Structure formats: structure tokens, C-alpha cells
Amino acid sequence: MRGVRRSARRESSRKEVCEFEQFTISGEVSHLTRARSQPCHRTRGAVHTGRRKPLSTFELLSARESGRTGGAGFSLADRAYVGRKHIPAKGPWGVDDMDSEAYVSQFSVDGSLLVAGFRAYSTLSPIVHIVNVQSDGKESHANITEIHEGLDLAADNYEIDFGIFSVKFSKDGREIVVGNNERSIYVYDLGENKVSVRIKAHKADVNAVTFADESGNILYSGSDDSFCKVSIVWIIFRFTAGVGQALPFRRKASRGIDSRPLRIVDWDYRWMSFPSEAHHFRHPDDQSLATYRGHSVLRTLIRCYFSPAHSTGQRYIYTGSSDKSVYIYDAITGETVEKLSWHGSIIRDCTWHPYYPTLVTSSWDGYLARWETSGDDDDPSMLAAEEQRPSPYLTAYGDSFLL
Numbered sequence: 460m461r462g463v464r465r466s467a468r469r470e471s472s473r474k475e476v477c478e479f480e481q482f483t484i485s486g487e488v489s490h491l492t493r494a495r496s497q498p499c500h501r502t503r504g505a506v507h508t509g510r511r512k513p514l515s516t517f518e519l520l521s522a523r524e525s526g527r528t529g530g531a532g533f534s535l536a537d538r539a540y541v542g543r544k545h546i547p548a549k550g551p552w553g554v555d556d557m558d559s560e561a562y563v564s565q566f567s568v569d570g571s572l573l574v575a576g577f578r579a580y581s582t583l584s585p586i587v588h589i590v591n592v593q594s595d596g597k598e599s600h601a602n603i604t605e606i607h608e609g610l611d612l613a614a615d616n617y618e619i620d621f622g623i624f625s626v627k628f629s630k631d632g633r634e635i636v637v638g639n640n641e642r643s644i645y646v647y648d649l650g651e652n653k654v655s656v657r658i659k660a661h662k663a664d665v666n667a668v669t670f671a672d673e674s675g676n677i678l679y680s681g682s683d684d685s686f687c688k689v690s691i692v693w694i695i696f697r698f699t700a701g702v703g704q705a706l707p708f709r710r711k712a713s714r715g716i717d718s719r720p721l722r723i724v725d726w727d728y729r730w731m732s733f734p735s736e737a738h739h740f741r742h743p744d745d746q747s748l749a750t751y752r753g754h755s756v757l758r759t760l761i762r763c764y765f766s767p768a769h770s771t772g773q774r775y776i777y778t779g780s781s782d783k784s785v786y787i788y789d790a791i792t793g794e795t796v797e798k799l800s801w802h803g804s805i806i807r808d809c810t811w812h813p814y815y816p817t818l819v820t821s822s823w824d825g826y827l828a829r830w831e832t833s834g835d836d837d838d839p840s841m842l843a844a845e846e847q848r849p850s851p852y853l854t855a856y857g858d859s860f861l862l
Contacts, residue, residue, distance in 0.1 A: 482793035484749040492790050496543050496772030499536040516541050539772035546775070546787060547811070547818040548797045551828035551842050554819060555590065558851050561821035563587075563762075563808045567628040570813045574635060575827055576623045585613030585621040587635070590827075612637060612645055612654055624666045624760075630673040638665030644680055644690060658690050666760050728756055751788045753795050754780035759823075762808040765790070769814055777818070779806035785820055785830075799830055801842060804850040823850040 497503070498514060502522065519537060533541075560578040567574070573590040586609040613621040625638040634655070635647045642663055646656035663683035671677035671689070678690040733756070754761065763778030766787075775796065777787045785799040785806055804823035811818045816832035828842060 482749070484791060484793070488748050489791050492772070492774060495536065495768065496539055496774035497536065498540045499534040502534065502537050514540070516544070535769070536772065539768070539770060539774075542770035542816065543766070543772060543774045545770075545816045545832040546797050547816045547830040547832050548787075548799060549832060549834035549836075550830040551799075551801050551820070552831070552834075552838075552840060553842050554827035554829050555588070556826045559825055560804070560823040560850055561807070561825060561827055563623065563626050564819050564821035564827055565627055565808075565810045566812055566819070567632045568630050568813065569632060570815065572628070572632070573810070573819060573827075574626055574628065575821055576626055576637075577825070578622075585623065586611050587623060587626055587637070610635075610647060610649075610652075612639075612647055624664055625668045625762075627669045629670045629675045631675070634670075634675060636668045636670060636678060638668040638680060638682075640664050642682070642684075644668055644678055646678075660688055660690055661686065728760075729758055732757060749790075749793065751776055751778075751786075751793055753788070753798075754778050754784070754786045755782050757781035758805060759807055761806075764809075764811065766811050767813045770812075770816065777809060777811060779809050779820065779822075781805045783822070785809050785818070801828065801847065802826060803847040824848050825851055 498519065502519065503514075519533070519541060523533065554573070555575065557577050562576050562578060564573060564575040566572070574587050575590065576587045588609050612623065622640045623637045624640065627636050629635070633649055635649065637645045637647070639645060642659065642661045642665060644656075644658040644660050644665060645654050647653070648655040658678070660680050661682035661684050665680050665682045667679075667681035669679050671679055676691065679687070680690060681687045758781060761779045761781065763776060765773040766775035766777060767773070774790055775787050776790050777785060779785055783800060783802045783804060783806060785797075786795055787797040787799070788794065789796050799818070799820070802820065802822040802824050806820050806822045809818060809820045818830045820826075820828050820830065822828070824847070826842070834841070
């Protein structure tokens with residue numbers, strides 16, 4: 460009997476290890492997120508007292524029009540509260556497509572431009588494409604029709620294998636910064652139409668870059684050398700999707716910290732599926748405040764972001780995935796509130812318009828696709844199922860080495 464009991468206890472222990480850990484989030488972070496995605500105190504007091512039921516848009520409008528809010532219009536918090544109910548899950552519509560993988564896509568700060576980068580032949584492209592999203596061709600606020608000339612970041616560089624992993628606009632929209640496979644950070648001046656700054660910042664591919672503030676003098680970067688760095692003239696890791704199968708939400712990234720992962724299995728995300736026994740392994744130095752699960756990472760690093768502050772109060776976290784979908788998580792509950800699926804290959808990057816309920820996905824199937832908060836399912840301009848296709852690269856070279 461003792462042997463049976465011990466065996467039962469071991470079996471029970473195994474089951475507990477295999478079960479998903481319960482989602483928790485820091486009380487401080489939860490409070491801040493709620494504060495940014497709830498109506499302001501004045502509006503809540505005007506509409507109801509002590510009621511837990513969520514406010515409807517009609518109730519907010521009624522309170523404003525009846526003067527119960529003191530004659531004031533909607534506050535930024537009120538707008539974000541209404542906006543976060545309208546998630547861009549309808550579509551997709553085509554933005555652009557090429558016979559190569561789309562690697563990156565990002566809206567400018569004011570939402571007027573979209574920048575995207577593709578793979579060229581068997582390597583990454585040194586050219587980024589800028590798209591105008593303020594056209595009158597259609598009624599959609601985020602109609603994307605005008606394609607600008609590509610910007611060649613390697614025009615005066617003889618490295619034929621120069622490729623771009625990450626791209627971001629500056630706050631004023633006058634520059635873009637890119638991370639590349641030269642272990643460098645490049646700043647491209649859109650007015651001068653040339654690379655204005657080159658910084659040899661890392662010892663491996665630079666996978667993430669961004670401007671730190673409005674000045675454009677500080678850059679954050681993250682690299683395959685496992686370092687996050689600040690460059691004076693850039694650490695993107697206010698939030699980052701790593702090479703595991705979850706989104707770790709951290710308070711901050713320390714300057715120059717060597718954060719090489721604890722090696723528990725022989726695993727390479729570029730061609731091996733994540734081992735099941737490591738799904739719930741927690742690194743002893745992990746300081747995550749919350750972990751969001753559902754998406755997957757395979758073959759390439761995946762980008763993830765907070766939803767816009769203006770329209771959603773940053774209530775959501777959204778990410779691409781190797782299972783050809785975009786996952787939108789509720790930052791407070793950890794639940795998946797939407798899963799956008801149409802693409803035929805990995806969605807490596809995605810970008811939510813800073814003001815309108817529009818989201819653009821860039822996939823290894825070569826498509827840039829647009830998702831809106833509303834739309835007719837019978838709209839003939841929507842991308843159809845028969846237009847789906849796999850990655851051109853994987854089609855040409857086969858998928859057997861990824862099994």
C-alpha cells in the first residue's frame with residue numbers, strides 16, 4: 460500500500476507540474492492599466508454610483524449630452540474606455556504583397572505612414588517601403604493605397620547580405636531607426652534621404668530598436684548577443700517577446716545586463732519546436748510581473764506590443780505568432796480576447812494604428828494585411844481564402860529541415 464500511495468503522490472505531482480499556472484499580475488500594474496482604460500472619476504460619478512456593471516457607450520453619451528458631467532466633453536480616459544471596446548478583428552484587406560516574406564511593419568507616431576521591410580531572394584532586404592495611409596480613395600480612415608519609393612539603407616554599403624530585422628519611426632516622423640544583421644543601428648534621415656548615423660552597438664544581429672523619447676538622441680536596442688543597450692545620439696525592452704512561448708511582462712530592463720537564458724534543453728527556436736517539458740519552466744532570475752500564453756515562436760523572433768494609449772488606454776497586448784495568427788490579450792486578466800487568422804505563414808510583426816481601430820499584419824506569406832473594427836463579410840475587396848499562400852522561401856526550399 461505504501462508503494463501505491465507513493466506512486467499516486469508522484470503521479471499527482473506530475474499532473475500539478477503539467478497544469479497551466481494561474482494568471483496573476485502585479486497589483487500596481489493592474490491598477491495603472493485599469494486607471495488608463497476606465498472612464499474618468501467625474502464621468503463614473505455622473506453615470507452611476509456603486510454599480511459594478513460596465514458602462515455602455517450610450518450611457519456615456521447620454522450623460523454628456525444631458526449635462527450630468529458638468530458640461531465637459533469626453534476626457535482622454537473616456538475616449539480610451541469607449542475605444543478599447545472596438546478591437547480591429549474584421550478583415551483582412553490587402554495593403555501590399557510581394558513574392559518574399561514581410562519581416563517588419565510599423566505605423567508612424569501620427570499614423571499617417573506605414574513602413575515595412577521584406578526579405579529579398581534568400582536573404583533579408585536592405586530596402587524598407589513607406590506607405591501613405593491618408594488617402595481619399597476609400598472611406599476607411601486607414602485606407603492604404605499610395606506606395607512610396609523604397610528607401611535603400613545599404614546604398615553606399617558594399618555588404619551584399621545587409622538585412623533589416625527591426626524598424627521604428629522617430630517621434631517627429633523625420634527619421635527611422637533600423638536594427639540589422641551587421642550588428643549595427645542605422646538612423647535614416649527621411650528629409651535628407653540618406654543614412655545619417657551608424658552605430659556598431661552589438662556583437663550579433665540587432666533584433667529590436669526604438670527611439671527613447673522625442674529628442675531622438677537616445678536609442679534602445681536588443682540583440683542576439685543577449686544584451687539590451689542604450690546608445691546616445693536607444694532599450695526597446697519596455698516590453699518584449701522572447702524566444703520562448705510566452706510574453707514576459709517586466710518592470711524594466713537594466714542597462715547592459717547579461718541575461719543569457721538558463722540552458723535546460725538543447726533547443727534552437729529557428730528550427731526546433733519548443734519542448735513540452737520546458738513550457739512551464741521558470742528561470743531563477745525571472746522578474747516577470749505577468750505572463751501571457753497562447754501564441755507560439757518558431758523559425759524567427761516574433762514582435763509584440765501594447766495597444767495604443769489614445770484609443771485603448773493600453774488595455775491590450777498583441778503579438779504575432781508562428782501559427783499564422785495574431786493574439787490580442789487583455790493585459791489585466793491575461794485572457795485572449797481576439798485571435799486574428801487568415802495568413803498562410805508566420806506573422807512576424809503587427810502594428811496597431813495610434814488613433815484608429817486598425818491593425819496591420821506582416822507575414823512570411825508576403826502579405827501586408829489590414830484589419831478593421833467593422834466591415835461587411837461579403838465585401839469583395841477583402842482577401843479571400845483562395846488568395847492564401849505559404850511562405851515563398853519555404854515553398855522554394857522545402858520545410859523538411861524544420862520538422
